[in-house]
Amino acid sequence: MGTPLGDFVRAKRDSIQPQTLGLPDHGRRRSPGLRRADLAMRAGISVEYLTRLEQGRDRNPSTAVVNALADALSLDPAERNHLRYLAKITGGACPNHTRPTPPPRDVRPAVRETLCLLEPGIAAVTNRLGDILAHTSGYAAVLGAAGLLDDPAPNLTRYVFTDPRARTFFADWDGIADEQAFDLWLGPSVENSEWLSTELAPVAGSDFTRRLGNHLVPRRGPLRLHHPAGPELRLLRETLDLTADAQQLLVLLPADPETAAHLDRLAHPAPARLRAIS
Numbered sequence: 001m002g003t004p005l006g007d008f009v010r011a012k013r014d015s016i017q018p019q020t021l022g023l024p025d026h027g028r029r030r031s032p033g034l035r036r037a038d039l040a041m042r043a044g045i046s047v048e049y050l051t052r053l054e055q056g057r058d059r060n061p062s063t064a065v066v067n068a069l070a071d072a073l074s075l076d077p078a079e080r081n082h083l084r085y086l087a088k089i090t091g092g093a094c095p096n097h098t099r100p101t102p103p104p105r106d107v108r109p110a111v112r113e114t115l116c117l118l119e120p121g122i123a124a125v126t127n128r129l130g131d132i133l134a135h136t137s138g139y140a141a142v143l144g145a146a147g148l149l150d151d152p153a154p155n156l157t158r159y160v161f162t163d164p165r166a167r168t169f170f171a172d173w174d175g176i177a178d179e180q181a182f183d184l185w186l187g188p189s190v191e192n193s194e195w196l197s198t199e200l201a202p203v204a205g206s207d208f209t210r211r212l213g214n215h216l217v218p219r220r221g222p223l224r225l226h227h228p229a230g231p232e233l234r235l236l237r238e239t240l241d242l243t244a245d246a247q248q249l250l251v252l253l254p255a256d257p258e259t260a261a262h263l264d265r266l267a268h269p270a271p272a273r274l275r276a277i278s
Contacts, residue, residue, distance in 0.1 A: 003056040004185065005090040008083060008215040010054045012073045013039050021074065042072035060091045078217040082185070086215075089190050103127060103192040103246070105153065107134045111242060114249065120267045122235070122252040125242075128186040129196050130157030133247065141266045142235075142252070145169075145228050156180060157196065161204035171224035171232060179218040181211035188246035222255045229266065233259045 002010075014033035021034070021042070036054075040047045045065060052058035061069075066087045070080045107125050115123055115134055122142050124135035132154040140149055146169035148159050157180040160166045160173070170176045187193035200208050223235040234255035239248045254260035 002054070003059055003086075003090040004215075005059070005061075005083075005086040006054040006056045007213055008086050009050075009069060009073070011213070011215050012075070012079075013054075016073065039069075039072055043068040045069075056090075061087055076217070082182075082215065082217055085185065089185075101191055102195050103129065103131070103188040105131060105133050107247070108245060111245070111247070111249070118251065122263070124250050125247055126156070126250055127188055127247050128183045129188065129192060130155045130160075130180055130183070132156060138263075138267060139252075142225070142227065142233065142263070155196075157184070158200060161200060161208045169226055171226055172221075175218060175221070176223075177207065178211055178216055179220060181208060181214075182216065182218050184212065185215070223252065227262070227266075230262050231258065233262060235259065 013036070016034045018034055018038060021038075036047050036050050040050045043050070043065070045068065049058065053061060066084060070083050073079075075083060111125055112134055115125060115136060118138075119136050120138045121136060122138040124139045124143075125133045127133065132149070135143075135149075143149070146165045147163060148154060148156065148166075148169075151158075160170070160177055160180050166176075167173045184193045184197055187196070197212060220237065223233075223237055225233040225235070227233050235252040236255045238251045238253065240251075241248055254263055
């Protein structure tokens with residue numbers, strides 16, 4: 001049985017063409033990408049040890065080995081952080097594995113008060129599983145317009161992968177789906193992430209499971225929404241980590257004047273005109 005760390009290393013190795021690293025092309029082979037022997041040589045480890053890591057038979061690589069693999073795979077800073085995180089949870093999650101459970105949904109009073117100060121802006125308190133724990137009226141007007149908040153315990157990840165409306169609502173659905181699957185690896189705990197993954201896999205299908213296994217670090221740009229009440233909205237995302245709570249405060253800001261004008265109309269709708277009936 002593999003591990004998140006082994007899956008990530010293998011996926012990155014398979015995605016690299018030898019020529020990009022100045023290595024010779026050895027001709028046709030059974031799988032694409034970099035050979036184990038080439039990666040092991042670049043990282044200064046044995047092929048046998050790399051095989052054990054990829055197959056999950058070694059779960060505790062040293063910091064030096066993790067850094068050597070990051071260098072050998074030419075990972076960017078975000079991918080390096082992800083590799084270190086996977087090494088941490090792979091080494092620490094299995095010896096005392098507990099039954100998967102959902103995370104708590106409590107939000108501290110001070111955080112709720114902070115959220116109130118942002119009214120009528122677009123803001124919410126979330127966690128890395130996609131749970132929407134508290135939100136402003138502006139968030140409801142914009143993100144709730146296509147059913148995201150219909151569930152009593154709304155979850156963005158579940159909505160993206162299981163609600164057909166999401167594929168129209170999010171102009172860049174593929175990118176958002178990549179983000180939500182990737183963020184499960186950064187969930188409040190390994191057990192929490194496993195709980196949601198286990199729940200989603202049967203209903204979300206390959207769109208979800210393929211992304212979860214790819215470990216592709218997403219490139220997070222502006223959020224583009226096809227809002228039912230008007231033109232496309234382009235929103236900048238600012239996230240403040242509430243580290244002690246394993247939560248985030250997400251604030252969405254207009255990325256252009258057209259979006260700002262439309263958001264103002266959503267927040268302050270024109271009063272209905274009286275019509276005389278003869």
